[in-house]
Amino acid sequence: xxxxxxxxxxxxxxxxxxxxxxxxxxxxxxxxxxxxxxxxxxxxxxxxxxxxxxxxxxxxxxxxxxxxxxxxxxxxxxxxxxxxxxxxxxxxxxxxxxxxxxxxxxxxxxxxxxxxxxxxxxxxxxxxxxxxxxxxxxxxxxxxxxxxxxxxxxxxxxxxxxxxxxxxxxxxxxxx
Numbered sequence: 001x002x003x004x005x006x007x008x009x010x011x012x013x014x015x016x017x018x019x020x021x022x023x024x025x026x027x028x029x030x031x032x033x034x035x036x037x038x039x040x041x042x043x044x045x046x047x048x049x050x051x052x053x054x055x056x057x058x059x060x061x062x063x064x065x066x067x068x069x070x071x072x073x074x075x076x077x078x079x080x081x082x083x084x085x086x087x088x089x090x091x092x093x094x095x096x097x098x099x100x101x102x103x104x105x106x107x108x109x110x111x112x113x114x115x116x117x118x119x120x121x122x123x124x125x126x127x128x129x130x131x132x133x134x135x136x137x138x139x140x141x142x143x144x145x146x147x148x149x150x151x152x153x154x155x156x157x158x159x160x161x162x163x164x165x166x167x168x169x170x171x172x173x174x175x176x
Contacts, residue, residue, distance in 0.1 A: 016168045034070050056159055068173055089123070
């Protein structure tokens, strides 16, 4: 019985929390094409334009935008939307517990201080932003919260998290 309950609840426990900022009165049917808006990031940033992680992220987002009926603007064609994305991961450092040798102790992590040396982990968010290309107004933002990576981030872990976060965020983009 407990196993059945765990299997039923597992998808909801693993789902990312997504928040959406969506001004009222926007006719999303008018938007059919998009282009990527340049974002200045330091050269050593993992999401710097043209980096392997940026190329991967754009491919994942492009795939989901196509499913929503949005197409990249052709070269020389003015796009209806500008699309940007951002992601932030910060080290975790807080949780509460008691250890005999230390008394009350604070620690946060996907893994605890006594785990197999993987460290506390990282937590953050991934967001996708749509702006009207003519007015520059932000028309929609979707943000996956509580994106967590156990131990040190690496490209494989980050790619899996980006794919899951992009899917979760773009499910909430208004259907055309």
